[in-house]
Amino acid sequence: MKQVFKLLRFVKPYWKKSLLSLALLIVVVLMDLAIPRLVQRIIDQGITPQNMKVVINTFLLMLGISILDTLFAIGNNNYSVQVGESVARDLREALFLKIQSFSFGNLDRLKTGQLMVLLSSDSSVIQRVVQISLRIGTRAPLIMIGSIILMFNTDQHLALTMLPLLLVTSAIIVFFAIKMGPLFLTIQQRLDKLNTVLQENIAGVRVVKAFVRARHEAERFEAANQDFTDRNIKVMQFMSTMGPALSVCVNIGIVIVLWAGGLQSIHGNITTGQLVAFINYLQTALGPLMIMVNLANVWAAGMASAERVNEVLEEVPEVQDAPGAPALPASTRPRVVFENVGFHYNGSTNTTVLEGINLTVEPGQTVAILGATGAGKSTLINLILRFYDATEGRVLIDGVDIRQVRQDSLLAQVGIVPQETVLFSGTVMDNIRYGRPEASGEEVVAAAKAAQAHEFILDLEAGYDTHVEERGVNLSGGQKQRIAIARALLTRPSILILDDSTSSVDVETETKIQAALDELMQGRTCFVVAQRISTVLKADKIVVIEKGRIAAEGTHRQLFKSSPIYQEIYASQLGDGVNGV
């Protein structure tokens, strides 16, 4: 409940529309409640004394009220939908911006899947809560309360006889409401299992086919499907009894009122019109009950969603700009210094990733970083970009601690070609321009030429305007990588980071990419996570990282002579063909 109220600030900008919607709703409820009274008038003052004028007047009045009722209800719907949609849009935007502000540390904790749910289904659930609260969620209880009051107002004795019935009805509702949550949870658990099988089969379709495990997977799916269905049947059958059970209560009430009220009427204590009005109010009082049970569920789902949403909205980005931080002074060829840098996940010392890193990269130098998988190469790179902040020591660019400057000014000077190329849906041109949307067409072409991408782009069906499909499936690995290189080139970075994997690329393409990279590295301070022999050989400095520490540092010649670790890595990773050039 508290979680839902925390999100009220998203409704606040639309408070006028919300109030208007509620005001319309109250009028609707009042008109709903007036109808049985008018029926009573037609019977008692029109039909019984045979007064046609009253009948016609009251009939016209009822007709007018019904039309107004409809119009007001439409207005109420209209505004509640507007508010609901606006709130959901704002919420999605706030979440999106929040997620964008997260550093890698935050993202490690929050699963990507969870964030996707937040933006899609959780915000829809909250939208539903908002809309329902402005509509049936308020209307149903108001009608109930109003009807009960008017029942007492019509005839106190009859109303009192209905009290036990109201209690039984409430008991039934509470029973179902309590049972329902856990039951739906058991369905959800089965659905999760079913979805896991489904997810693995879709994501891993190639593996399933390649290893001829289709039959096995089908059996697995069948079992999960059966389990899910059985649970669903049980729960749905249980739920299907709720409607009739409540109807029984309402019907018993109607019969009792008809009989007891009929006797009263025979004795002349109440009029026929009052009796009919009373029965109508009984129906309108108990009718919304079913709806309210369902609303309880929407609220329950809303509370769960609100909790998840709040958790993300309240998460503090780990990497933040210091208040009033200046921009990093622009420099064409900066010097990068790691000063006794260490990094632990979540600040705990037993998850040490990097320790005691001291490294100076002179302006324009190229540093190759070597090391086994998990040695800490990527983390070292991430520290330069401030995707994480160092837990010990400092990273300096031209003598300035990068934590003292604004992150955007830092990132503006750093270009990166990641190991896994990420292309966005859009044209090839859009993708190259990604880091500098204002770049001119000529600049894009120049960057593409330098990245050895121009020729193959022209060969695509629509050249630079070719649409990149989801995840770039219509481009080869080498083509995607060259687009990524062009993208990095276009931003004219002064520091360049290459996570240069060409594992999925043939020799000819590799040669082209190498040429593109050489162009890119010209006159820049470069960090290369090296897996390729030529890059390492050309590097001004090679750093070997082992278990988070610098194990060896020097040129190829020096290391080849002095460092056993380097020799080992060289032999295993870079091949035996070229020795000690």
Added chain:
Amino acid sequence: MTNQTTERQSSGDFRTRMVGRGPAQPGKIEKARDPRRALARLLPYLGPYKTALVVVLGFVLISTVLGLIGPYLMGKAIDGFIATKDAAGLAVIAIWMLVIFLLGNLADAVSGWMMAGISQKALKGVRRDLFGHLRHSPCVFLTAAPRAS
């Protein structure tokens, strides 16, 4: 029902895509391109439950007829017995009304109960065939079709 999402790079958590069949039904309703044909294709899934469906239909009819008789009896009670001050007749008709109402509710409960089983079993068939179809589709389809559908 659709689940509107965009696919993540590779190991996306698909499980979270499908929204539970719990109370809330978030997401937008996607219009079928050809609703009549789409529905016709789903009809065979109800085939194995023909007899049960006929029984359900019978109960629905009973409940509908009884539901109409109830208010008719109420009119009778008001005009025929209350207006004429016949207390004994009122008691009899009230009992009849109660019986009619309760039988109607019973018919409702039975049809609802049966439908829960039939619809879930039919849905299970739909899921099974969809999955089978998915497995036999070429990989190209999985990359070309919008995800999460």
